[in-house]
Amino acid sequence: MNIAKLSVFRPIAMSMVIIFLLIIGSVSLRNLPVDLFPDLTFPVAAVTVNYEGAGPEEVEKLLSSPIENVMGTLPNVESVSSISRNGGALVLVSFKWGTDMDFSALKMREKIDAVRSALPKEVPAPKVLRFNPSDIPVMQMGVTSDSENLFEIKNIVENQIKPALDSVPGVAAVTIEGKAEKEILLTADPDYLSQFGITLSQLDQIIGTENFNLPTGSIEDKNKNLPTRVVGEFKSIEDIKSLPVPTEQGVYRLDDLVQIKETTKESSQLSYLNGEPSIGFSIQKQSGANTVKVVHDINKKLAELEKQLPESSKVSVIFDQAKFINQSIRAVVWNMIIGSLLAALILYLFLRNIRSTLIVGLSIPISIVTAFILMYFSGQTLNLLTLGGLALGVGMMVDNSIVILENIFRLRQEGLPLKEAAVKGTSEVGGAIIASTLTTVVVFLPIIFVQGLAAQLFKPLALAVTFSLLASLFTALIIVPLLSSQFMKGNAKKSLFQLKFESLNEFYGKWLDRALRSPKKTAIGTVALLVISLAGIPFIGTEFLPAQDQSFVNITAKLPPGSSLDATYKMSEDINKVIDKVPEVKLSYLTVGGTDNFTVAAGTQTNRATYSILLVPIDERSKSDLEVAENIRKQLKSIPNADISVSASDSGFSEDPVVINIIGSDLPVLKNLSEEVIGIISDVKGVREPTSSLDTNNPEVEILVNREKASNYGIGTAQIASVIGQATRGTVSSQLSRDGERIDIHLKVEEKYSRSVDALGQILIQAPTGEKIPLESVADIKRGQGPSEITRKDRLRQVEVSASILNRDLGNVIEDIRSDIKNKISLPQGYKITFGGQNEQMNDAFFKLSGALALAIVLVYMVMAAQFESFFYPFIIMFSVPLTVIGIIVGLLVTFQPLGVGSLVGMLILTGIVVNNAIVLVDYINHLKKSGMETRDAILLAGPTRLRPILMTALTTILGLIPLSFGFGEGTEIQQPMAIVIVFGLTFATFITLIFIPVIYYLFDRRKERKKEQISG
Template sequence: MNIAGLSIRRPVTTVMVVLIVLILGFVSLTRLNVDLLPSINLPVMVVSVQYSGAGPEEVESIVTRNIESVLATVSNLESMRSTSSEGSSLVILEFAQDTDMDVAALEVREKLDMIRGMLPDGVSDPIVLKLDPNMLPIMSFAVSQEGKTDEELQVWVEDVLKPRIERIEGVASVSILGAKQTEVKVIVDPEKLISYGLSMDRVVSALRAENLNMPGGVVQDGQYDLLVRVSGQFKSLDELLDVPVVSSTGTTYLLRDLARVEKGVRDDRQYSRVNQHDSLSISVYKESTANTVRVAEKVNREIESIKKSYPDISVMTIVDQSKFIKSSISAVTSNAYIGAILAIAILFIFLKNITPTMVIAVSIPFSVISTFVLLYFSGITLNIISLGGLALGVGMMVDNSIVALENIYRMREEGLSPIDAAEKGTNEISMAIVASTLTTVCVFLPIVFTRGMTAEIFRELSITVTFSLLASLVVALTLVPMLASKLVTRQGFSKKNVTVERVTEKYRRMLEWALEHRKTVVLITAVVFGMSIVLLPLVGVEYFPTVDQGQIEIEVRLPRGSSFGETLEAVQRVEKMVSEIPEVEMVWASIGGQQLNVGMGVSARDQGSITAVLKPVGQRDRTTQQVGEEIRQKVKDIAGCQIQVNTGGGFAGLGSGMMGPPISISIKGQDLDVLRKISDDIVRVVSSVPGTREVRSSFEEGRPELRIIIDRQRASQYGLNVALVSSAVQSHLQGVVATRYKEESTEIDVRVQLPDDGVFKVQDVENVMVTSPLGISVPLKSVARFEYAQGPVRIERHDQSRMVTVSGDYEGRNFGEVIEDIQERLDDYPLPEGYFIEYGGEQEQLSEAFGDLRLVLVLGVTLVYMIMASQFESLVHPFTVMFTVPLAFTGGLLGLLIAGKPLSVPAFLGFIMLVGIVVNNGIVLVDYINRLREGNADLKLAIVQAGATRLRPVLMTSLTTILGLLPLALGLGESSELQVPLAVTVMSGLTLSTFLTLVVVPVIYSLIDDFGRWFGRKLRAL
């Protein structure tokens, strides 16, 4: 079908189609979801089981191993990890990337049902949870008010702020950190308890028995059936005081005779401060399908409305993901604009006329806007990856139009009419530009064979680049010839460009020299390619570039069992140090919050966390990593606690808890003591490697505990058993929740406890009075002995084998150098029989990603060759063009070395893109040589004429692509670190290959032609 001719002869129809596409593009742009990253499917599932009172070793043997044995047969399961800690078993399942997690969750639950009867009493039902990035809050606020008590502020937050945010569309939940839980305290007088012959259990039982509403049945009253209900729930706190408590001798006492009742707050020992001021911290979680930016905008509008209604309340934003997203999107968009302007400027410099420049430049906005239509219907969000694809392709969008328009003008010079020149010129070059576009597009197709984070992230970039280039091809074959036939006169290209003419003449002489000295050219080419082997070790490797997110997470850990006061003192000390750093804008400190990395929502009193929010990138001179290094130096001398500083440099949008530490070394074996010794040795080895930071072992010192060993024989003499003793100890130390008191629309706990006169000491435990059912009270030390003990805090397992992990971070060196030094030093470490080391973390991710990308590269090269073979109808000429690929690789590595960027996943993707890009110039050049030779032109004359004729479009297409990538390569704006390695690789690779292609491809063409003739003569001689 003659598409060009149809668009030329029906210009109104062509314009209307263009307008329709533009309108659809603008509508699609307004409806596209905006996010930081593509939607990432984490094929990870968590199974959590509680076994109260059991130690880590009991949990491992009784619960964890049973769960692991039955879940090992789940479909698509790739890895299984578990953590057995006191009273808790946590099993993490990692599935293949394309697994349907809903189906997997059903299968996991079915498997768990099979062993439910095998687990002992006291083991809770397993909780199955799919891990999702949406589990992280999108926003956090600090709420405070002068002159209002903590209780009053909490009531306002729970009754006003929280409901107003929760009802916003897209908000899934709102959590409050630092809130005090209200409860009713029944404070029993211990002396009266003993003198009356009562026990705490009798008080608890009495309250539970009295606070009930129970159905009694149905009675008939005339023609009506009446429901009978016994109503005994407490209506007021005074009713609690009138509850009768019966002693073992049958004497009845009222609760008011031995206790007092008051309303207070539960001692949760939580702490939350922002900028060293006490506050409540509010975290907002979005629904999984909701858009982060839109939800955040609605929440911010609601917060502003609340501030106007309650001007005395201070609501300060701690974290707002939407700000980073919008600044990142804005930076990528600005880079695309600048790239497009530079590309158009190059066109004007070469063409010296505004009309043909605009005809070519129209392909940029049309390609971009039409891409939005395809993105919308593909379900792709507008994020830094998809927009990065547009920014990467903005310089390539004009390549096809340049070649088409340049050929149209050549036809005009031959005397053809505007319409005939536009039609013939486009048709003559159409197969070449189709082939060159397909070579660029096809290198992205094999990405569907990749797995993991690489596929999740860069599949959208591939689709975006493909859409934009296909749109630019349609423009070059339809809109450009139509506009050329109407707008571009012969004078459009007739202005002499002295610079281009001089360059063309010099190139002609250089090409003639190269054809006379082909051995020298081949030798130089071989030397240039040989540089790749030298450059690769110098460049280094890493998984993903470090991203400056402007946020630093500091974890403060004290020895197990440390008191809340000790933890508070350490956290406040670190908090003050961090606040003094000039780049820090806000400091949020918390203790006792619900921390996912502690164990599925279990609070920890011996550790705290501090979040330091830095000023925007433009308002500070140092990066997040540099500020984080200063914090490390400041806090390293704080004795008695471990402090870990995470600069969030792994990958934007995902917390360190999701991605894991960069350095991760697993030691597997069975004996915990041996594993501990090996891990301690490896910690020392890894810490000695330059560039490593915060190296630690997952084997923690056991939490000290006081064990009460009951003398069963003596206890039985008093009518006591282990259950009674345990209940008495718990009642005395932390109280017992006896029932719940309904107040308005909420229910609060009723806790029976002794007077809280301070911290309990060991002597207090020894003197706890235990009352038997016979009414006899004896001190605990009379029926038990006490001993100090210490066991493992947790036991980790990987694929049903015990494991200890040594983890850490790195700074100042690229990851490849650090891990190479670690492996070299650990190769000589003598491991006992039955114990072995595995490298995980970034090393595991890097190996998997590079393995997949190598497959993509090989498949991409193969597809490019096949397309060129179809274009040239030859199996030999594609090899001529493919010689440019190794030269591009050398240029890419040289660019990374100069820019100081290691070889990462984005850079590797840049090399894959180069395979499809660098052959385009060779295709156009070889295609024209073949056309001239079809007219019986001499080989050397055909090569020189084709080179001189195609020099201008080759330089124009290359320079527009290179300069279009320049803003991305400079790394301007937020989150630009992700695109810099890719842009640098493509820019430098294309730069070197372009200049060498103009010489090497003609030389190789002539050599292959000579070889073909020589081989033909040999065959004929036979």
């Protein structure tokens, strides 16, 4: 080939090219963003809106329903679902994959503005949030102090830590949780105020209108135009106390009418770090920023801040994404290095020539550096999947170089001059390796047309493998001939291994000769072996993505709906006792009330406690995170009246393993069905913690207005609701600006009016006549039970039953659940049950990747047809593809690995790899036939001649992936199934192909010759 001649006879110029590549590659690597996963774009957005004091049914009617209606009119919407709970609603809008989510989020905000007037006036503006794993906080920290003074900690976080971290390059937002806030509390007694002829509403209005600085225009004085303004803003709490209030009895100071004190707001959320009161904060990075670099800069800034903070304060890291990224990348890199060394060992054993080994060994770093350049300019990031792609490509990177080097080495041993051997050796097999590389690369083309989560995850991996193979092709065609022409030397004598290999070669020649004597028996025997292996399919389970041990465990504990924050905190103390006894726990961060920073939610959840537990590193414990979670789960079962779930190995983008949706209209019927489903799936092996999204035991107080009585007094329902609202939650009349902070001025009635249902009935409502009427005179007040949460999907009510699984694959668990539900539950008319969660994601991914696999097989055939300029020989080579099934099934069974998305991607890659050896073999058979040899003689010569390069390329690929197939280190769980499929599939297919493909070639060629004879005769 001309390019081989150029590299051989222009060594200085080609050396400059290599140096240039290394420099550009190192710069590209330094500037590649580092992240845990590729930048994923989920076609899901959420609308959150709060409505303090409203129950789930009112939230559903007043908030969820109108928002759902307008969201359903957006283009490309697949489904709209909502969750209505006490105090707020969460509306989820799912779009079709490929939708421009920036534009869709903008359209959602426009729809919200259009429906804003239909929502209650007191409801704050709804928020539109995007779902994106890159928005998950990269760090979560807690600040504690020996003094346990939350105000002191709050000031440290808000005034020192947050401003410093906001200035760190790459930081998008610093969110503080659990902070203590001050307020000016004005406590009023409506009965006492009535003696002065003033109401709470009037008092609220006076406070609000007096606390202002207002511009009033301008005047001219001494030829100057001077602006004027009225200064009336409160400057201190004393200004509030001394505010004059006109009443029917005269003008009184505000503190004569109400009690005024500066205090701490009643919090709906508390935070604790290892049992100590804490202020937590989380940090989000900017889109596209380098996670590792951002976290490094944050830690550097924190180290500077610690010198300025009081000695009693301590900042503890709860979650550090960069730490897991570094550990995972380190594990993958070590696997790459070990795989490279194993590949080099194979080269040395076969060639027994250190120079030849180094020549091929150098092709690996040169190929990787070239791949980094291509990754940088294509906008990829350095993450688990792109690095996994490079790790998968390490063994394949040397395949092209091995074929060329081995051919040059063989010609050199036959006596050709060094440069002539380099040129001729490259020319002889250059076409074959281009074809084999293209067949491997082309299998990834269908992934471009696949949509969904699996495609988004594995497109970067496909690009990384593609780039590494294209780089290896460049290296094989240019760098290897150059280095071979300068440094290669022939071996003076054969090593013991080479002598043994010659014996193997003779043995293979004899077996090949025997197979060609009985070609039909050989073909039938191979097909029988394939059929027998298919019997193992029922014993292979299925999964979506493998669990990842990130040394992190989450606990969510719920008391019965309506439980107070204090009751939830007391329950958490029992959980703390269990956690303290678990040796694998490094630290725990507790949020009482609400949710953690990794969950989107709306409404109040004072009955909920959330734990973020950091475990000791994986190499310091004998149990996996799933086993630690199961241990904690068993110990927490003894805590009464608490619904506790424990989870681990959450990737951040996959749903619960088991999700069963029960759809209908009547909440009591849905509740009964959900209880039946929970009872059924609880008995299924492997199912853990089945829970329902519906709980109708939410205590509430129902106030039924007697409109006839109320109208007699001139009192309306809205006035009654306003008075009750002031009694139960009060109003924020204004704010006090002091020392750079704004403190709410909170006006509320004395607790005696909201302490009990009886006390609530004694609240006085002022009629237009001035008469004070007790609430119980115009309304019936009673306790009731209502739902704590109402879930809807596509405007139909539904209950979601979810569960996790342990020590069993997802596919078999879902199959058992389907069977039991079908046999044991009779659905009423108008109700149905559907399956979602990881099962839905898995089925979608399997369907799309199976289609991609079928298309890849067609593309591989088309590439070979173009290379051979024939449909006949590619057809023969394609017989090697089904042979991989034998190894795949054996590998999955032996390693107890279920079939998942990673395994399917491994099959996709294997489709392109497995034909390479057959291409090299068939290409050489054709070459010998063109020189005048008979088909049988050509096969018997080509097989042993090409045995060495075939075994070398197969073994380097297999051994290069051995470390990944064992799953050593953090973050290798996703690549492990791919490596297992390729290692076992290629191993079995290689050895069977060495006999089966020549036999098929012989059978079809003989039939072809007979047809020619019949036509000519």
